[in-house]
Amino acid sequence: MSTARNYVSTLKAHSFLFQELKNLCILHLKGLTEQQLKLAIIQENLFQTGSLRRRKELGTVVLKRMYVLDAFLIGRLVNGDIETGKMIALYSIMKTDALFLDFMVEMIADKLSIMDLDLNDQDFVIFFERKQQQNQVVRNWSKSTLHKLAQVYIRILVESGLLRNKNDDRELIRPIIDPDVKDYLAKFDIVYMIW
Template identity: 30%
Template sequence: MLKINTSSPYTASMTREQFLFYEVRTTAKLMTEGLSDEEVVQRIIDDNLFQYPTEKSLKRIAQNCIRRLKCMDDETLVKAIATQPTDVAKQICLYAMMKQYRLVWDFMITVIGEKYRLRDTSFGRIDLNTFFLRLQEQDEVVASWSDTTITKLKQILARVLVENEYLDSTKATKLNPVWLNSTLENAIKDNGDDAALAAFNYFS
C-alpha cells in the first residue's frame, strides 16, 4: 500500500470553508471588541450571526474564521477587515486566505502574480488545470485527491478571483488590473511576505 506523505503543506479542507468574506468580517468585528476566541464563537452561535441552519456549522466556520484571521498575526489588519471599505477588507481577507492555505498562496503567486509580472492578462481553465497538474506531480497528497475534490478547488479559486474583482465572472477570460491597498502593502512587507506582493499586481 502506498504510504502518503503526511507532511504535505497542502490541504483540501478549503472545499468546506471557501472565501467567507461576510463571516470573516463579522468575526473580525467581534475580535476588535476585545472578546476572547470562545466569546466570539458563542456570540456568533447565540445570535446566529452567519444565518446558518445548524449550531454545528456555525461553530465550525466561526472557529475557522478566527484561525484565518490569526494566520496574519497582525491586529491592525484584523481591525482593517472590520472597519475598512469592502474592497480594502476583501483584499486583506484574500491575504489571510493565502496565509491559511498554501494552495491559495501558491496559486496567487505562481499563476496570478506571474501573469501580472509578464503583463499577460489572459486567464482560462487551462491555467487552473496546469496549476493542479503541476501540484499533483510534485506532491503525493495532492496526487491522492479525487477528481471531484480537484474540480471543487478549481471552482473555489475561480470564485475567489471573482469576489476580489480579478475576474468579472467565472467564465471571464481576461484578468483585470488590481491595485494593492497601502495598509496591506505595508503589512506584507513588515511580515517579510514580499513574495505575496506579486499576487496583488505590485512590483517594486
C-alpha cells in the same frame, strides 16, 4: 514550492467568507475573548447558517483566518475601504491554505507580472498537474476534487474583486489596495507580489 507542503482540499467547502470574517473582526475589536467569539458564532448564529455543525465548521475556519491577521490588518479590514478589506481577507486565505497560496504565487502573481490577464481552465489543469507531480496527497485526489477546488478558487477570486468572470471568459484585475497596507504586507510577506 516544496513537495513536503501540507496540502488540504477543505477550501472547497468554505469559499471567501468576507462578511463573516469582517463581522468576527468587528467583535474582536470590541474586545470579545475567543470564548465569547465562539459563543457568538454558535449560540447567536453570527454567520446566519442553518445547522449547528455548519456554524462550528465555519467558526473554526473564520477564527483561524482572523488569527493570522495582526491588529493593523484587522483594523484596516474593519475600518478601511472595501477593496482593501477584501484583499486582506484574500491574504488570510493564503496564510491558512498552502495550496491556495501556491496557486496565488505560482499562477496569479506570475500572470499579473507579465500582464497575462486571461485565466482559463487550462491554467488550473497545469497548476494541479504540477502539484500532483510534486505532492503525493494531491496526486491521490480525484478529478472531481480538483474540479471543485478550481471552481472555489474562481469564486474566491471573483468575490475578492481580483477576477471578472463573464460567459466563461475570465479576466484578472489588478486590485486597488490601500498603499499603507500594500507597503505593510511588502515588509512581512511574499504574497504582496500579487498587489
